[in-house]
Amino acid sequence: MGKNPEKQPPPRLALWILRKASSSRDYDFARGDLAETYESIAIEEGRRKATLWFWSEVLRSLPGFIRNSLYWSAAMLKNYVKIAIRNTLRNKLFATINVLGLAVGMACFILLALWVRDELSFDKFHKNKDELYMLTIRHPFNDILDPNAPYALAPILASEFSEIENYTRIVELNEIMTCSFQYRSEDGQQIKFYEDRVWLVDSCFFSMFSFPVIAGNPETSLSNPNSVVISEKMAEKYFGRENPLGKKLTLNDSLDLNVSGILRIPTNSHLQVDFLALIEENMNNNWNWADPSYLQLSKKADVAAFKDKIAGSLNKHYPGPLPPGQFTVTALPLDKVHLSFGRSTYVFIFTLIAIFILIIACINYMNLSTATSSSRSKEVGLRKVVGAKRAQLINQFLGESTLMSIFAFLLSIALVYISLPLLNTLTSKQLSLTAFQNLRSYLFILAFLFIVSLLAGSYPALFLSSTKPSDSLQSAKIFKTSRSAFRLVTVVSQFTISVLLIACTIIVFKQLAYVQNRPLGFKTDYVLKIPMNKSLLGWYSSYRNELLRNPNISNVTASQIIPYDGDQKTSGLDWDGKDPEFSPLFRYTLAHLDFFETFGMEIVKGRGFSEDFATDRKNYVINEEAAKYMKMDNPVGQRLTFWGQEGQIIGVVKDFHQVSLHREILPQVFTINPRHVNALKYIFVKINAANIPETIAHIKGTAERLAPNYPFEYSFLEQGIGDLYLSEQRLGRILGYFALLAIFISCLGIFGLSAFTAEQRTKEIGIRKILGSSISGIFLLLSKEFSKWIFLANIIAWPLAWFAMNKWLQGFSYRTGLSVTIFILSGFLSMLMAALPVSYQAFKAALANPADSLRYE
Amino acid sequence: MKYLSRKEELLLLAIWKLQDGAYGVAIRKHVSKVSGKYWSIGAIYDVLDRLTRKKLVSTHFSEPIKARGGKSRRYYQVTNQGFKALEEVRNLQEKTWADLPEMTSEKS
Numbered sequence: 001m002g003k004n005p006e007k008q009p010p011p012r013l014a015l016w017i018l019r020k021a022s023s024s025r026d027y028d029f030a031r032g033d034l035a036e037t038y039e040s041i042a043i044e045e046g047r048r049k050a051t052l053w054f055w056s057e058v059l060r061s062l063p064g065f066i067r068n069s070l071y072w073s074a075a076m077l078k079n080y081v082k083i084a085i086r087n088t089l090r091n092k093l094f095a096t097i098n099v100l101g102l103a104v105g106m107a108c109f110i111l112l113a114l115w116v117r118d119e120l121s122f123d124k125f126h127k128n129k130d131e132l133y134m135l136t137i138r139h140p141f142n143d144i145l146d147p148n149a150p151y152a153l154a155p156i157l158a159s160e161f162s163e164i165e166n167y168t169r170i171v172e173l174n175e176i177m178t179c180s181f182q183y184r185s186e187d188g189q190q191i192k193f194y195e196d197r198v199w200l201v202d203s204c205f206f207s208m209f210s211f212p213v214i215a216g217n218p219e220t221s222l223s224n225p226n227s228v229v230i231s232e233k234m235a236e237k238y239f240g241r242e243n244p245l246g247k248k249l250t251l252n253d254s255l256d257l258n259v260s261g262i263l264r265i266p267t268n269s270h271l272q273v274d275f276l277a278l279i280e281e282n283m284n285n286n287w288n289w290a291d292p293s294y295l296q297l298s299k300k301a302d303v304a305a306f307k308d309k310i311a312g313s314l315n316k317h318y319p320g321p322l323p324p325g326q327f328t329v330t331a332l333p334l335d336k337v338h339l340s341f342g343r344s345t346y347v348f349i350f351t352l353i354a355i356f357i358l359i360i361a362c363i364n365y366m367n368l369s370t371a372t373s374s375s376r377s378k379e380v381g382l383r384k385v386v387g388a389k390r391a392q393l394i395n396q397f398l399g400e401s402t403l404m405s406i407f408a409f410l411l412s413i414a415l416v417y418i419s420l421p422l423l424n425t426l427t428s429k430q431l432s433l434t435a436f437q438n439l440r441s442y443l444f445i446l447a448f449l450f451i452v453s454l455l456a457g458s459y460p461a462l463f464l465s466s467t468k469p470s471d472s473l474q475s476a477k478i479f480k481t482s483r484s485a486f487r488l489v490t491v492v493s494q495f496t497i498s499v500l501l502i503a504c505t506i507i508v509f510k511q512l513a514y515v516q517n518r519p520l521g522f523k524t525d526y527v528l529k530i531p532m533n534k535s536l537l538g539w540y541s542s543y544r545n546e547l548l549r550n551p552n553i554s555n556v557t558a559s560q561i562i563p564y565d566g567d568q569k570t571s572g573l574d575w576d577g578k579d580p581e582f583s584p585l586f587r588y589t590l591a592h593l594d595f596f597e598t599f600g601m602e603i604v605k606g607r608g609f610s611e612d613f614a615t616d617r618k619n620y621v622i623n624e625e626a627a628k629y630m631k632m633d634n635p636v637g638q639r640l641t642f643w644g645q646e647g648q649i650i651g652v653v654k655d656f657h658q659v660s661l662h663r664e665i666l667p668q669v670f671t672i673n674p675r676h677v678n679a680l681k682y683i684f685v686k687i688n689a690a691n692i693p694e695t696i697a698h699i700k701g702t703a704e705r706l707a708p709n710y711p712f713e714y715s716f717l718e719q720g721i722g723d724l725y726l727s728e729q730r731l732g733r734i735l736g737y738f739a740l741l742a743i744f745i746s747c748l749g750i751f752g753l754s755a756f757t758a759e760q761r762t763k764e765i766g767i768r769k770i771l772g773s774s775i776s777g778i779f780l781l782l783s784k785e786f787s788k789w790i791f792l793a794n795i796i797a798w799p800l801a802w803f804a805m806n807k808w809l810q811g812f813s814y815r816t817g818l819s820v821t822i823f824i825l826s827g828f829l830s831m832l833m834a835a836l837p838v839s840y841q842a843f844k845a846a847l848a849n850p851a852d853s854l855r856y857e
Numbered sequence: 858m859k860y861l862s863r864k865e866e867l868l869l870l871a872i873w874k875l876q877d878g879a880y881g882v883a884i885r886k887h888v889s890k891v892s893g894k895y896w897s898i899g900a901i902y903d904v905l906d907r908l909t910r911k912k913l914v915s916t917h918f919s920e921p922i923k924a925r926g927g928k929s930r931r932y933y934q935v936t937n938q939g940f941k942a943l944e945e946v947r948n949l950q951e952k953t954w955a956d957l958p959e960m961t962s963e964k965s
Contacts, residue, residue, distance in 0.1 A: 010926075029918070030902050032928025033881035037898070039924060040882075061899035 010038045011051055014058045034058075076392070083379065084400050087372075094372050097752040098365055099408050101745045102456065105361025106405075106412035108741050111423055112354035114416075114431045119347050122268045122338035127210045128296060131165070133303075133331035135293040137314060140325025145332075147341060149314075151286040153329070154293040156317055157310055163301035168202040169293040170271075171279055178531040178681050180710050181275070182250040183238045191238050192711040194531045197274040198251075200283075205276065208296045211269070215245050216261025222278050227260035229276040235262045252534060253709040267430055270338040287319060290568075295331060307331055322571075345808070346731060353735070356497045357742050358452070363490045364749035365401065365456035370463055370487070371756045377467065384469035393465035401457025405449055426734055459486070488789065491753070495793030495830060496800070498746045501739035503801035503826040507818065508732045511809060514816040521656025522563050523600035524717035528685040528699065532558060535707030537680065540592075546702050547685060552695040555686040558592040560679045562717065563599055564657060573669065574641040575630050584629055587658055587668040588642070590676040596621070596653055598686045606636035606651030609672045617673050618647035624655045626667035642669055657814075664813040684717075743833055750786065751837030758782060758845040766850035775846040782842035783835065790834050794827040801826070861946045864904050865913070867892065869943055872914060872933045880919075880930040881905075905933065913939035 018031060034057060042050035088095040126132060135149045135157075154167040173179055174196040182192040206218040214232055221229050228249055235244045244259045251257055257277060265272055297303065307330050314327040332340060339347060380393060416433060424431055463486075530536075536543055544556045561568065569585040589595075596608040604624065609616045620640050627635045635649045655665045687695045696714065703712045758765075765778055802818060809815040861869065871887045872879040885901045908914045919930040935943070 029928060029931035030881060030898060032922070032925035032930060033885070033898055035926040035928065036882050036922075036924060037885070057898055060897050 010035055010054045014055050017062070018058050080396050080399060084403065087376065091372055093755060094368050094752055097748050098368050099404060099411065101364040101748045102361050102405060102408035102452070103411035103415060104741060105357050105364075105745055106409055106452065107415035107419065108357040108738055109354045110412060110416050111419065111431075112350050112357075112738070114420075114433075115423070115427060115429070116347055116351050116354070118268060118429055118431055119339065119343060122270055123335045125210070125266060125269070126208075126334065128208060129334055131296050131299060131301075132208060132334035133295045133297060134334060134337050135167075135295055136330055136332045138328040138330060140327060145340065147292050147337070148290055149293045149329070150289045150318070151283045151291070151293070153287075153314065153317065154295065155284050157295070157313060160313075161306065161309060163297050163306045164295050165298045166204040166208050166296040167293060168205045168208055169279060169283065170291050171200040171283065172291050173198040173200055173277075175290060177252070177678070178533060179275075180252055180531070180533055181238065182253065182709065182711075183247065184250075185239075185242070192709075193237070194711055194713050195234075195274055197272060198277075199273050199275065200277050200279040202279050204296070208294060209271070212264040212266070214262040214264055215243075216259075218261060221261035222276065224258070224260070225278045226255075226257055227277065228257040229261040229263060230259055231274045232262055232264045234274045235259075254534070294334070297331070303331065320571075345811075349731075349735070353501070353738050353742070356501070357738065357745065359455075360494050360497055360742055360745050360749070362452060362455040363494045364745060364752070365404070366459045367487060367490055367749055368752045368756070369397075369401070369457070369460040371753055376464065380464050380467060381469040381471075390465045394461045397461035397464060398453065398457045401460070402449070402453040405453045405456060409445075409449055409452075423734075426737075427730060487753075491749075491789050492793045492796070494746050494749060495790050495834070496797045498739075498743050498833075499794050499797035499826055499830045500801050500804075501735075501742050502829055503797065503823055504805055505732070505736050505739040506822050506826055507801070507805040507809075507816075508735055510822065511812065511816050512729060512732050515812070515814070518657075518814060520564065521601065521654055524564075526687050526689060527598060527717045528687060528696070528714050529562065529717055530683040530685065530699070530703065530712070530714050532680050532683055533707055533710040535710060536683065536703060537677065539706040540680075540683075543683075543702060543706055547699060550695060550698050552688045552691055553685055553699070554688065555594045555598040556683065557594040557598040558680040558683045559595055560590040560676070560681050562682065563589075563601075569666070570643070572643045575632075576639055577631070584667065586626065586629075587666045589668065589670050590673075590679045591670050592672055592680060595670065595672075598684050601656060602654040603651050604654050605634075606649070608651055608653075609670075613650075615648075616650065618645060619650045619671075620647050621651045621653055621670040622649055623653050623665070623668040625665050626669060627652055629667040640669070642671060645671075645673060645675070647671075743830075747833050747837055750834045751841070754782065754786060754838040754841040757785070758841045762845065762848075765845050765848070766852075769846075769850040775843075778846035779839065779842045782845060783838050786834055786838045787831070790827075790831055794823075794830065798823045798827075860949060861913075861942050865908055866943065866946055868901070868904050869908065869913060869935060869939055872939075873935050873943070877932070879933045884933070908933075908939070911938075911942075912936060913942055 015031075018034075034054065038050050038054050041053055123129060134147065135154055137146045137149055138144070139146055149169075151169050151171065154169055158164040158167050178194060179196070179198040180192060180194045182190060184190055201222070203222050205222060214235075216229065221227055228251075230238075230244065230249075238244070238249065239247060244262060247259050249257050249259060263276075297306065310329045310331070312326065312329070314329050315322060383393060413433070420431060420433070423429075540558065547553050547556050568589070569587050571585050573586050591609075593609055593611060595601075596603060603621075606621075608621060609619070613619075620642060622630075622635060622640070630638075632638055632649075635652055638649050640647060640649050653670070658666060658668065685699060699714070700712050761782075768778060768781075801823065806818060809818070867888060868884060871884050871891070875883050875887060881898065881901060884905070885896055885898060888901070889896050905914070909916060913936060914933045915936050916931050916933055919932060921927050921929045
């Protein structure tokens, strides 16, 4: 091939193999012989023959080389294992701390990884997931991404843009009215419950989403307006072991529906539904804006261009006046939906914690093994003298850390098994390790182990192998000075993370306490919530009067929403002197008599609704915020028009928290106009603490007499109010546990390090004691170093914690302050936790008999 | 003392014969020619290493040579011990070969 074939070198690959196989330089001359002979053969018999000869020569020599290297590496391996075992046994304490810390760290990491993996798996099971989008709207005034869209929007878009293949809207029927289902079984038993996951959807629902079907045909199951598809859970609840297909369920004692399908709703779906029925036709002109819509775009669609096209469509089509500004309509990929509404922060935080904890555990390992390594410096020195190469030493120490991490990994799997049920109750998920039983996961675990061993073992390996044999054989002197900078960095970063976690946990808990103890502006104790139904609504006055006759019942009211829940808003208000450009959204509540009294809300001006004034049915009560919006100093007596109904403002109620403390208080208007009586969803009964069972029996008995065909259910409102902050409570609790574990791991590390320092200085302490040093003096000597480190860690961690938590708190409209005391407290806590192990070691060292310690070694 | 093996003897004699030119390639060439059999480089060095370890040969390196990919030659020289060992096998051989009856094939 070359210009001068005589001058070609032997085949490179063969040379390379040869070089790898005989790693030592001793056989250079043999390789030289090969090259020379190769040349002469090439000249005499041609290049091809020579190449062939060269290859045969190399392959022939391989078995010998392999046998040779295997023999020696096996011998070394045996020696490595022996030394590793001896070392472990000699330092039982450190070995235990190492493995335990690593195992706990890994277990935390695995648990959090399971959680994060589950969060990321949401909605990925749909076959068409890449074509499915949620129709979302970005509000102009507060930049909120609204998951809901007007019912009429999706059909209009579908007729306008060919990219949309299918669409389905969801009408949460249970938000509009209370839904009760009733099933009369063959033996005449009546099974009835109230349900709150009842949806009306478009017929394309099943061609878009692919929920696992247990029974029925998904394509035809919703073709009939009298069909209902139910979840597996409901099938069991209503029909037990009977086959539900074709059975009749009665909705609200008036509409008969045939069960035409049964679905299994996976827990990692953001759509959680129990009953599905067909949407009504007239929804196409309904611009109400309370529920989500979903689109299926064609595979070829240019999504970015499509998003541009639909962006302005709401302002273009909306029939009435909208609040000022551009509402941006956009399409959100289905698998992003779950994370887009608040969850992504949690996923981010937990991922971060998982990595932090793993790093802490690895740092522990690094620190302890470099610390204890001074006792191995002689071994390293000797190995070097005898001829160990640096690569061999690195391999030895990396091998040890790999072994250690494999051991820790097995232990951590056991820990995960034990603690998984706890995590599942904390998160109300069904996580399990079986999620990891596929090839990819095994590869992941291998990579994980590899990374952990490398992280944990790299520093000791590199450090130990780098020392000069003459130094390491002489004494452990050099170890102290050269390593302290590195140890400073690692210990400080470890404690920085711990302090960070402590501070964040304290702040989360403080915010939760703040939220839960903040005066909400209404009282929910001893308030019973009863779902309204048609019969009870018809008999409402009688029911109310009957209940009020009971001395233990003080107030009865009805309302469309629970005071702290529900999000009905309208801009359909008008008042004298309203700026036509100003059209804010008001929250509205359709209520009944006694509403303010039942919830203990304070009327600050005027009065509440009263039976004594017949005109009150047309009058309104507003909250303080609304008075501010309407710029009325004295609102009582002013005219107000709500949905075209003109009336007077008769009172102003003190502001109360309407949704959760995440949101600010909105202007609100209350009416008891009977025009809206069908919207009343709940009856609220305020009872006395005395004789509760009897009172409830009375309430129940009366309800069942008046509405025999409806179920009777009740709940105390206090239980409900906790739900608003459920996700924060969970976050807080999980964060708390993992922060605790992180601190535990760092304490283990500190314990080990301080134990080691004390051991190192045994002789020094002995001499100090002989020379008259007091116990407290020695104690101080040993704890001084650690205090410095922890102090430094605090200085670094505080601003970080402040920055992170300030951002998190921005999500709340009402939030606790970030005071210095929190940081000082977390600093104090971290000091305390480090002080415990350190002082234990310090006292042990200080109390030891100097005669023993001087004889040490 | 153990006697030399046939291979060791063969190589030792080759080194002696080649004098100052006794290095891997030359030894291999010579031995192959004399024995009429193929010797791989590995086989040569296996025995040469053994001889070196037994101190029957001494070695020294040449300057690196370009034609050999910048590697030097390792030259071998028979030591006194080597000569002694050779003599021993030769004596043994002569003794064992002396006064033998004629080679006749077995008759049945």
